[in-house]
Amino acid sequence: MTAPSPTGTIDLPVKIGVAVGGVALVALLTTLRFCGTPPLPPKSSPPRYTASPEAVVKKVNALTDAYMQGVERDALKANLPAPTLADMGKMITFHEDATRRTLSVGDPPVDVAGLRISAVAYRTAGSENLLGLRVENPGAVPLAYRVDTQLGGSTALCQGRTQTAHNGIVVAPGQAEVRSECTYRRGVDLYVTRVESAELTPIQAYLVSRVSTLALGGDERVSRGHHPELPPGIAVCNIVMSQSVQRAFEDGDTRWRDLVDFYARHPCDSYQFPQGYKAFTTDGEQNLPVVGD
Numbered sequence: 001m002t003a004p005s006p007t008g009t010i011d012l013p014v015k016i017g018v019a020v021g022g023v024a025l026v027a028l029l030t031t032l033r034f035c036g037t038p039p040l041p042p043k044s045s046p047p048r049y050t051a052s053p054e055a056v057v058k059k060v061n062a063l064t065d066a067y068m069q070g071v072e073r074d075a076l077k078a079n080l081p082a083p084t085l086a087d088m089g090k091m092i093t094f095h096e097d098a099t100r101r102t103l104s105v106g107d108p109p110v111d112v113a114g115l116r117i118s119a120v121a122y123r124t125a126g127s128e129n130l131l132g133l134r135v136e137n138p139g140a141v142p143l144a145y146r147v148d149t150q151l152g153g154s155t156a157l158c159q160g161r162t163q164t165a166h167n168g169i170v171v172a173p174g175q176a177e178v179r180s181e182c183t184y185r186r187g188v189d190l191y192v193t194r195v196e197s198a199e200l201t202p203i204q205a206y207l208v209s210r211v212s213t214l215a216l217g218g219d220e221r222v223s224r225g226h227h228p229e230l231p232p233g234i235a236v237c238n239i240v241m242s243q244s245v246q247r248a249f250e251d252g253d254t255r256w257r258d259l260v261d262f263y264a265r266h267p268c269d270s271y272q273f274p275q276g277y278k279a280f281t282t283d284g285e286q287n288l289p290v291v292g293d
Helices: 012-035 053-061 064-077 202-209 243-251 256-263
Strands: 093-097 101-103 110-112 115-122 130-136 143-151 176-183 190-199
Touching (some): 064 202, 101 110, 115 143, 115 176, 190 256, 202 256
Antiparallel strands (some): 110 115
């Protein structure tokens, strides 16, 4: 061990350490003076969300709680009792008759598929004479209805006729709807090719009434008069069939009953018919809501 120098001088290793420390201090002070605060380490990037807003909404709408909240809101707007999930999952009873019939103005009504139908000549304020299809519901529950009709001869006079407002999808119990078919000409008959109906609950009748008749496969000739009575601020949903559903409907893979069954269970402003959906054949056959892939 080396004894301290009696003369008070500093050993060489100590001098070197002091010198190195001084150089480092000077370098730090110079950096702070001319370069400012030393740069901080880079921040990590915020998380990125790749899902589209539409995908997020669809994911939320697929939740049973969100679905039931939407149905309950519609029931409140329509001043109807709120249904349960079990109520919304019950099987709907359908009726169908494909017998071809001729309806002439003045003939008695015909009872078919739970409906009472007839051809009528009528006019509304300011309109021309019109040939109409009168659809009556003699039963005790709301009925969704489909009545496919054809006209004999040219339909040119039908194109610019007055379209009278009616509910083109649902007829209330004990009530009737009149659908404008064409300008009336004496001797012109209506040919009925198919009649279908569906027995609905009041909330189902409200939900289906909000759908465009074109979204249910309706004929454009008679679809523009669909103006159901709805609560203030509520309108018919501006929806049409997708191309794939349209093809399936034309091919017979998707039927009117499938479309009605879906929209009787799903609010049309939040859900659109998924390809391949089929009407329930038993209570609770599928979990609600049905959103497809």
